[in-house]
Amino acid sequence: MPHMKKNPAELTRCEAEVMDVVWGQGQVTVGDVVDAIDRDLAYTTVLTTLRILEDKGIVCRGEKIGRANTYVASVSRECVRDGMLKSFVDTMFGGSTRSLVLSLLHSSHVSAEDIKAVRSAAESLEVS
Incomplete structure (x- = not known):
């Protein structure tokens, strides 16, 4: 797995929603994520979010399906959850x-x- 550039505790709400789909499906295209999320998100918003997650080292590109890039998780849900919980405890409860x-x-x-x-x-x- 690639080394993460940032702490996964820095996930935004949108990033967490996208990652929930990635973890659930294993390998996704941008279209898969747009279809799976229950609110209206533009294709470009999901693409930008996946690129940010890739830059953070939380997803990486998988194989291409036709012309579409796929994305897979580089970090487990548990790792992100632990990082987010630690950050929350540190910030809100003094550790x-x-x-x-x-x-x-x-x-x-x-x-x-x-x-x-x-x-x-x-x-x-x-x-x-």
């Missing part, structure tokens, strides 16, 4: 994962089922 978790647990967006799942996951980590 404290504990502060993030406690903030989430005290949030009105967390259900009793979510808390139960977190408790179960924490207990299984303590055992291992």
Whole structure:
């Protein structure tokens, strides 16, 4: 895999939407991405976004299909997710994962089922 020029945590909303399609389909053309995204995005917008992602080292060009370039992921979804989460924790919680978790647990967006799942996951980590 090529070396990334920038931290994948720098993905914009549009870049993340495009990458969701790339990760889901494996190899895509610009047209594939335009068709897969549920909002109106111009072909040129998707092309520009893929070129930016290529410059960041997050996608690379695959084989040509006819005259169309294809693009494949150079970085896994997990790698990008980890980078984005680390950046978020560093920026919003001073690097404290504990502060993030406690903030989430005290949030009105967390259900009793979510808390139960977190408790179960924490207990299984303590055992291992």
